[in-house]
Amino acid sequence: QVQLAESGGGSVQAGGSLRLSCAASGLPYGFSSNCMGWFRQAPGKEREGVASIDRAGSTKYADSVKGRFTVSRDNAKNTLYLQINMLKPEDTAMYYCAAALSQLRCLTLGPAFDYWGQGTQVTVSL
Numbered sequence: 001q002v003q004l005a006e007s008g009g010g011s012v013q014a015g016g017s018l019r020l021s022c023a024a025s026g027l028p029y030g031f032s033s034n035c036m037g038w039f040r041q042a043p044g045k046e047r048e049g050v051a052s053i054d055r056a057g058s059t060k061y062a063d064s065v066k067g068r069f070t071v072s073r074d075n076a077k078n079t080l081y082l083q084i085n086m087l088k089p090e091d092t093a094m095y096y097c098a099a100a101l102s103q104l105r106c107l108t109l110g111p112a113f114d115y116w117g118q119g120t121q122v123t124v125s126l
Contacts, residue, residue, distance in 0.1 A: 002026040009120030022080040022097030032075040035106035040093035049109030094119040
């Protein structure tokens with residue numbers, strides 16, 4: 001049974017930082033073989049991909065977060081991370097981690113990932 005468990009969200013002031021984590025278990029062929037991604041969804045908006053990291057460690061970011069978000073993975077701990085700096089009110093959203101066997105998902109940052117977590121809320125105030 002696949003489980004993706006996000007943590008680390010919270011309420012912060014603009015300009016602050018957060019580090020989100022996603023603990024994975026049960027992924028087909030193991031955590032290290034999967035493309036991993038972070039998505040977010042704000043109220044009334046579509047879910048959008050913000051960052052991904054493939055099994056080789058190559059990363060991709062949405063233009064809106066480049067320079068502020070850093071995605072990383074620790075394959076020994078089966079954990080995905082998202083370091084978020086210089087938070088803005090428009091970063092307020094539910095943040096989800098996702099996994100996909102196809103490495104192409106990491107290139108497109110589209111929504112067609114295979115497995116999803118339940119999400120962790122990030123709220124940024126002025």
